[in-house]
Amino acid sequence: MKYNIKVTKTQESRLSSMDFNNIPFGKVFSDHMFVTEYVDGEWKNPRIEPYGPITMNPAAMVFHYGQAIFEGMKASKYKDGTPMLLRPELHAERLNKSADRLCMPNIPEDLFLQGLHTLIELDQGWIPPQAGSALYIRPFMIATDEFIGVGASQSYKFIIMTGPVGPYYPKPIRLIAEQKYVRAINGGTGEAKAAGNYAGSLLPAKVAKEKGFDQVMWMDGHEFRYIQEVGTMNIFFVIDGKVITPAADGAILKGITRKCIIELLEEKGYDVEVRPLDIHEVVEAYENGKLEEIFGAGTAVVVAHISELGYKDKVMTLPAVEDRKIGPMIKKEIDNLRVGEIEDTRGWFVPAKAPAMAGA
Ligand SMILES: Cc1ncc(COP(=O)(O)O)c(C=O)c1O
Structure with a gap:
């Protein structure tokens, strides 16, 4: 109409x-x-x-x-x-x-x-x-x-x-896995882009900054064990060549950048696992030298590389951005698609044009 x-x-x-x-x-x-x-x-x-x-x-x-x-x-x-x-x-x-x-x-x-x-x-x-x-x-x-x-x-x-x-030239970000405050639980409003969700995130973000971190990584509200998302971004992990992002289980925002990244990576033949991700799995991968990348994904930044992840009294340091493969590649791909530098074969980009009105 x-x-x-x-x-x-x-x-x-x-x-x-x-x-x-x-x-x-x-x-x-x-x-x-x-x-x-x-x-x-x-x-x-x-x-x-x-x-x-x-x-x-x-x-x-x-x-x-x-x-x-x-x-x-x-x-x-x-x-x-x-x-x-x-x-x-x-x-x-x-x-x-x-x-x-x-x-x-x-x-x-x-x-x-x-x-x-x-x-x-x-x-x-x-x-x-x-x-x-x-x-x-x-x-x-x-x-x-x-x-x-x-x-x-x-x-x-x-x-x-x-x-x-x-x-936006984001510096790599230091995250802390939140162990006290909760952004959302299943059945709450976490899947909605509701203004109140952001109001509730301000105090934990302030506390994280006081501890020297840039942002909070939200965890599930029952066990503080399953990873959810970050500030205004969804989150991706690369463990031993596999890309893992938490399943949108009703408590995280289903990001459109997240969706684009999953689709792009799958097309390129990467293994993308969309599933609950336990922080202990990340710690174990880190200890075995298999935690290769963590990046956030959202409209504002497209991709933000994570340099460090704090969990309880441990700080996990990620490889330098120059040594990462997937996050930098996907950011470049989306930036290039956005300006038509590479062809959009999926019909994702549409020209902004008002419809012609009868008699106008
Ligand atoms: C809480 C939250 N998670 C994830 C995202 C990323 O979503 P999108 O890629 O649609 O910008 C946003 C930004 O809108 C957000 O506010």
């Missing part, structure tokens, strides 16, 4: 004042946003408008009961300048899964996609030209009923906003 998305362009684009060589991460937003409201059981008034503040009543339920979900994706430009999106339909699908878990309404996938395409085509000038840079895209949905009392809101707002981000 095609939606009639009203486009109101900004009178004063901020694009000319943008220095793409110095982009502070997460602080600059492009000219426009896509907005639609859910009222009386329907998404209404889908529109693009200038990016700016939104007015909310202090009683809006999102402030009190936390019905807030989001997505994170990126647009980049092919060598010929075409703005491209990576598997946007998977983000629409995941947003709706998050919505189901938080008792929020689904947004029709074609409305999500049409709003996204229209916005990115309009603001494509905000996609930084530098290699490795991208336009970060943040779709989100919040509860807007003015009501004090725990329950599902009847009205919601859905917004897509975007902002340029510079090239």
Whole structure:
């Protein structure tokens, strides 16, 4: 279905004042946003408008009961300048899964996609030209009923906003296997991209930093034994030539980068095991000299190499990045696919283009 998305362009684009060589991460937003409201059981008034503040009543339920979900994706430009999106339909699908878990309404996938395409085509000038840079895209949905009392809101707002981000040159990261706090347990909200999951991660992250680690590696909440994921990344281990990533068992976010990496590696003939991964297996592999790589995978970084993993009072040091095979190779492959440097034979990348409207 095609939606009639009203486009109101900004009178004063901020694009000319943008220095793409110095982009502070997460602080600059492009000219426009896509907005639609859910009222009386329907998404209404889908529109693009200038990016700016939104007015909310202090009683809006999102402030009190936390019905807030989001997505994170990126647009980049092919060598010929075409703005491209990576598997946007998977983000629409995941947003709706998050919505189901938080008792929020689904947004029709074609409305999500049409709003996204229209916005990115309009603001494509905000996609930084530098290699490795991208336009970060943040779709989100919040509860807007003015009501004090725990329950599902009847009205919601859905917004897509975007902002340029510079090239991400992540240093290898030091992780600590968390032994006290839990991100999620089966049956909780861990599989949803719910704002509250991130609020709950802040204190453990702070404690980990105080101990000299960069991030927490989450463990299962029953035995603190099975590995889950990291901050805003899923996690991969290479043990004796085999790639292992924890099974998405209901408590971890099913990352889209994770899915791409599994598919790419399988195509290349690697053995990828998606299964519960016990920290003791990792320790044993380390002691036998078979722990070859650990890397995180997510939209922001694509791949982040892990240099050290702390577990209880042990610190396991991984081989230097130059000596690793799989993490660096997969990062390069995805970065090259993103700019069209290598051909996308799988139809993962789609040009951002608003559909032509009848009579338009
Ligand atoms: C908790 C968590 N895990 C994993 C990921 C990686 O997911 P994706 O590859 O879809 O960005 C993210 C980022 O969205 C995240 O927030």
